[in-house]
Amino acid sequence: MPISTELLIGDVEPFSIVDFPDHIAAVAFLQGCPWRCPFCYNTSLQPLKAEGEPMWTAEKFFAFLERRKGFLDAVVFSGGEPLVQKGLKNAMKIAKDLGYTVGLHTGGYYPNALKEVLPFCDWVGLDIKGPSLKYQALTGGFAAFDEMSKSLDLLLESGVAFECRTTCDPRLLNADDLLSIGAFLKEKGVKAYYLQKYRPTEADRSTTDEMCESLISDAKAVDFLKENFKKFDVRR
Numbered sequence: 448m449p450i451s452t453e454l455l456i457g458d459v460e461p462f463s464i465v466d467f468p469d470h471i472a473a474v475a476f477l478q479g480c481p482w483r484c485p486f487c488y489n490t491s492l493q494p495l496k497a498e499g500e501p502m503w504t505a506e507k508f509f510a511f512l513e514r515r516k517g518f519l520d521a522v523v524f525s526g527g528e529p530l531v532q533k534g535l536k537n538a539m540k541i542a543k544d545l546g547y548t549v550g551l552h553t554g555g556y557y558p559n560a561l562k563e564v565l566p567f568c569d570w571v572g573l574d575i576k577g578p579s580l581k582y583q584a585l586t587g588g589f590a591a592f593d594e595m596s597k598s599l600d601l602l603l604e605s606g607v608a609f610e611c612r613t614t615c616d617p618r619l620l621n622a623d624d625l626l627s628i629g630a631f632l633k634e635k636g637v638k639a640y641y642l643q644k645y646r647p648t649e650a651d652r653s654t655t656d657e658m659c660e661s662l663i664s665d666a667k668a669v670d671f672l673k674e675n676f677k678k679f680d681v682r683r
């Protein structure tokens with residue numbers, strides 16, 4: 448079985464019912480991310496190379512998938528930003544050959560890499576960090592809205608099932624931003640959009656649960672999003 452050694456796995460969630468809608472999935476969190484989002488929960492995945500010996504090699508992960516055939520039905524490649532990994536396409540092919548449905552989580556920073564792997568994806572979760580003017584702050588210094596928008600266009604053209612979602616960090620986003628993102632996605636023709644509650648990271652001592660809850664409960668934004676997306680929900 449040819450497995451690219453360029454697939455660097457930071458961690459694996461062996462059983463998940465929340466990472467791929469209506470599927471029981473194993474999730475491979477791939478190492479490396481170009482961004483430095485202030486609300487990142489996976490900072491250990493940001494460097495391209497993890498410190499120390501990896502707990503999961505590609506070989507170990509695919510041996511695990513081989514054993515779990517029949518118990519799991521999907522494999523999700525998440526991150527970090529999985530599209531930084533050159534071995535991703537090959538890994539998706541292997542997962543498909545094993546009989547798994549394949550999902551991808553991405554921030555959309557690499558539209559060319561997304562185009563390469565889309566034929567092997569059955570579903571994609573695309574993170575929309577915020578409205579265009581705030582992208583630089585939301586991604587830790589990268590003005591990456593245009594790349595994300597190109598990735599979104601590719602998804603829409605491809606016919607691959609996908610959802611968009613936004614982590615609602617009240618330090619950076621407000622209700623007007625949620626309305627603005629919603630209007631952008633509606634205009635594009637997106638059908639499924641989700642708000643995700645931000646849970647303060649260890650480094651964030653100032654944001655309260657009340658502040659997080661208040662943003663995702665904003666009546667005007669929630670009503671607008673409910674009205675304009677076939678699938679919409681708030682994930683807490």
Ligand code: SF4
Nearest residue numbers: 480482483484487527
């Ligand atoms: S894109 Fe994801 S992994 Fe990368 S810095 Fe942002 S939250 Fe962290």
